[in-house]
Amino acid sequence: MKTILFNKTECGVDFLLNVIHDTGIVDIYMLPETHNADYFEIIVFKKGNGYVYIDNRKIEIKNNSILFISPYQLKKWEVHVEELDFTILIFKEEFLNEFLNDKLFTYKLLYFYQYDHPTRLDLDLDKIKGTCNILQEIKSELVSPNLDSAHIIRSLIYYVLHRLNRDYANQNHLPFQIDTSNYAYAFKKLLEEHIKEKQRIEDYSDILGISRITLNKAVKKQFHQTATQLLKNRLLTEIKNELLYSNKTISEIAFGLGYSEPNHMMRFFKKQTGFTASEFQSSYQNGSLS
Known part of the structure; x- marks a missing residue:
């Protein structure tokens, strides 16, 4: 590519x-x-x-x-x-x-x-x-x-x-204020850098040197969603991109993202999207996803 x-x-x-x-x-x-x-x-x-x-x-x-x-x-x-x-x-x-x-x-x-x-x-x-x-x-x-x-x-x-x-x-209709602590923005930056190897909120709160509660409070104030929701959305995008644009198998994608078993990743994917991997790929190829 x-x-x-x-x-x-x-x-x-x-x-x-x-x-x-x-x-x-x-x-x-x-x-x-x-x-x-x-x-x-x-x-x-x-x-x-x-x-x-x-x-x-x-x-x-x-x-x-x-x-x-x-x-x-x-x-x-x-x-x-x-x-x-x-x-x-x-x-x-x-x-x-x-x-x-x-x-x-x-x-x-x-x-x-x-x-x-x-x-x-x-x-x-x-x-x-x-x-x-x-x-x-x-x-x-x-x-x-x-x-x-x-x-x-x-x-x-x-x-x-x-x-x-x-x-x-x-x-x-998004919140429009500045997070003076910068924790919410720093978390967003860290997600871009580490989403492939870190999928726990504790991983990010440890890097920032704050508690999970403090991080979640900052993210919720700034983005009107929890830190967990923001992480899940970013992880979901990563999985979708791998399914659509890589030649990796489901197992290779799952292990590359730190899942111990491929079915753990696919349960997460199905819960978030309502699709299996093959259904998602087929819908994208048919142009029915937006």
């Missing part, structure tokens, strides 16, 4: 951040076969037509919509190139977290590493145009930098990411 890497030289920028507006790049960024990338993507569609598969979800691409894709999410595109008008913001996680001096910044954005709600935001035309104007201003600073360009880019990127975060929270 192909992984697209961020390349500053090819992008023609000095930052690990870029803004692209050109349907000619469809063959590079919107491949019809399963692939992933090592950077975040925010794709703003003034005009959209087609579908994208992100992990195990099929998402329709609409006019006046925005897609959010996290690093290494599996994806493939079915688009009508001649009917697209879009702008892409791409950036590396470590760059943005350092650039904004917040190592957990990307985990505070509700639309990234999101496994409970669709990662598409639908806005009115004026908001879409406003977002594109900000991205174009960022692009201008990238291609023709001045001494104060870093400050301007920092201000613009901080504003647009938080503005979209508010709109996404409103669209999906």
